[in-house]
Amino acid sequence: MTRATPTGWQAVHDEALRRIQTREWPPGARIPGEEDLAAELGCARATVNRALRELAEAGLLERRRKAGTRVAETPNRRAQMSISRIAEEIETRGARPGYALIAADDAPMPPARRHALGLGADTPTRHVEALHLADGAPYVHEDRWISLLAMPGAANADFTVMSANEWLLRHAPFSHGTLDYSATTAGDAAAHLGCDTQTPVMVLDRATFGPDHPITWVRLTYAPGFHLHMKI
Amino acid sequence: MTRATPTGWQAVHDEALRRIQTREWPPGARIPGEEDLAAELGCARATVNRALRELAEAGLLERRRKAGTRVAETPNRRAQMSISRIAEEIETRGARPGYALIAADDAPMPPARRHALGLGADTPTRHVEALHLADGAPYVHEDRWISLLAMPGAANADFTVMSANEWLLRHAPFSHGTLDYSATTAGDAAAHLGCDTQTPVMVLDRATFGPDHPITWVRLTYAPGFHLHMKI
DNA sequence: GGGGGTATTATGTCTATACATAAAGCCATC
DNA sequence: GATGGCTTTATGTATAGACATAATACCCCC
Numbered sequence: 001m002t003r004a005t006p007t008g009w010q011a012v013h014d015e016a017l018r019r020i021q022t023r024e025w026p027p028g029a030r031i032p033g034e035e036d037l038a039a040e041l042g043c044a045r046a047t048v049n050r051a052l053r054e055l056a057e058a059g060l061l062e063r064r065r066k067a068g069t070r071v072a073e074t075p076n077r078r079a080q081m082s083i084s085r086i087a088e089e090i091e092t093r094g095a096r097p098g099y100a101l102i103a104a105d106d107a108p109m110p111p112a113r114r115h116a117l118g119l120g121a122d123t124p125t126r127h128v129e130a131l132h133l134a135d136g137a138p139y140v141h142e143d144r145w146i147s148l149l150a151m152p153g154a155a156n157a158d159f160t161v162m163s164a165n166e167w168l169l170r171h172a173p174f175s176h177g178t179l180d181y182s183a184t185t186a187g188d189a190a191a192h193l194g195c196d197t198q199t200p201v202m203v204l205d206r207a208t209f210g211p212d213h214p215i216t217w218v219r220l221t222y223a224p225g226f227h228l229h230m231k232i
Numbered sequence: 233m234t235r236a237t238p239t240g241w242q243a244v245h246d247e248a249l250r251r252i253q254t255r256e257w258p259p260g261a262r263i264p265g266e267e268d269l270a271a272e273l274g275c276a277r278a279t280v281n282r283a284l285r286e287l288a289e290a291g292l293l294e295r296r297r298k299a300g301t302r303v304a305e306t307p308n309r310r311a312q313m314s315i316s317r318i319a320e321e322i323e324t325r326g327a328r329p330g331y332a333l334i335a336a337d338d339a340p341m342p343p344a345r346r347h348a349l350g351l352g353a354d355t356p357t358r359h360v361e362a363l364h365l366a367d368g369a370p371y372v373h374e375d376r377w378i379s380l381l382a383m384p385g386a387a388n389a390d391f392t393v394m395s396a397n398e399w400l401l402r403h404a405p406f407s408h409g410t411l412d413y414s415a416t417t418a419g420d421a422a423a424h425l426g427c428d429t430q431t432p433v434m435v436l437d438r439a440t441f442g443p444d445h446p447i448t449w450v451r452l453t454y455a456p457g458f459h460l461h462m463k464i
Numbered sequence: 465g466g467g468g469g470t471a472t473t474a475t476g477t478c479t480a481t482a483c484a485t486a487a488a489g490c491c492a493t494c
Numbered sequence: 495g496a497t498g499g500c501t502t503t504a505t506g507t508a509t510a511g512a513c514a515t516a517a518t519a520c521c522c523c524c
Contacts, residue, residue, distance in 0.1 A: 046507095066519090173255065178461065472520085
């Protein structure tokens with residue numbers, strides 16, 4: 001019995017990955033069926049299934065019933081990034097997080113945004129503007145609107161100490177959303193970020209939805225020099 | 233027996249997600265054990281395990297042996313993005329992809345990059361510069377170095393028709409790597425992108441590694457107006 | 465040869481059972 | 495009270511067996 005690795009689905013995963021990387025299983029080729037692999041590696045089919053499923057989710061394999069499993073020709077690998085509290089993000093970068101509320105008012109959401117979000121003109125919202133600091137220096141400018149329909153509690157929440165970002169993470173129902181990064185000039189945020197209005201900066205527009213309703217829309221304008229780092 | 237949904241791990245997943253979203257299981261709370269849930273929902277423990285594992289991988293639950301499963305207080309949700317062929321990326325945006333090679337030569341990799349990649353000064357590399365088009369308009373400028381140590385075939389490859397991006401996807405062993413997005417001025421790429429050198433643009437620096445050696449380093453400078461879109 | 469229905473087959477999933485493993489909590493000891 | 499080891503327990507994983515499902519491949523018929 002040829003069993004280089006001990007056992008376990010991870011060992012099968014690694015062995016399959018090795019065969020893909022060494023082109024023992026070249027791109028486009030059909031690989032042995034689960035039963036065959038299980039017999040060869042001395043484990044149950046479920047174990048092989050788990051391993052191959054992970055590789056398929058990572059985009060390295062393509063699986064179809066009856067057709068079998070093939071090595072992806074041009075793998076669409078997925079990059080992952082964790083969306084977390086801004087304070088945590090700053091700590092991860094090895095800096096001391098800070099926070100300063102700029103304004104909390106009832107300024108209306110720009111009509112274009114309201115439309116894109118599917119919010120009616122009569123939906124009450126709260127507007128919060130704040131600055132997050134890293135070691136005392138501006139890190140990111142937050143310009144946010146919260147739907148009071150979805151989050152009535154936001155009307156009375158105190159955002160002077162806890163940021164709206166964190167308040168929502170704690171109080172909003174888990175949800176889905178969209179992220180949209182783009183490069184632009186600092187513009188109005190320049191004054192808060194301590195740079196010129198023409199300086200190129202990264203902007204993140206994020207819309208967040210609950211099970212039913214839109215919850216919040218935020219524009220984060222990062223200070224110059226910001227890098228968005230991801231791993232494959 | 234209360235079984236709102238048919239059966240299957242996905243049903244269990246959805247039911248658990250519903251309880252999290254409705255705060256029936258509030259943040260920080262410990263949820264019932266796998267055996268209890270299996271009994272309640274009328275399925276096997278393995279089915280519950282699969283469902284809860286997916287939710288944990290999505291960052292909504294935190295699982296620890298003996299301690300049990302808790303709803304995450306501040307969920308670190310992971311945003312996903314698929315890294316694919318540039319041509320495919322352009323097609324996804326509903327445009328006709330185009331490609332034009334600018335230069336393929338032996339220009340040395342900038343020392344700082346070579347260092348960061350862990351490549352020795354004597355490692356031979358090939359340099360490729362190209363422009364990708366969407367409906368005939370500049371989409372992204374590609375400035376790439378390929379290690380001939382890892383990819384000897386790149387020395388003789390013809391990049392006039394197939395881009396280095398695609399060539400590598402087809403010929404390089406699957407691997408891991410890092411992505412680094414930042415905002416900067418168009419600079420040298422401005423001439424190719426048809427914009428001013430001071431225009432803010434998105435830049436992606438990507439390093440790719442094989443099982444052993446670094447394979448390639450590329451700087452992609454996107455045309456103004458580019459948006460990086462992700463979903464949570 | 466083309467069209468359509470059917471048998472075959474590889475993956476997808478569920479089940480029940482068993483053992484492995486991490487770690488929380490308890491207890492005895494110092 | 496602190497410390498170290500032991501017990502308990504919830505999750506992690508493996509297994510064999512079974513059925514579900516999708517879709518290819520084949521065959522029959524026209």
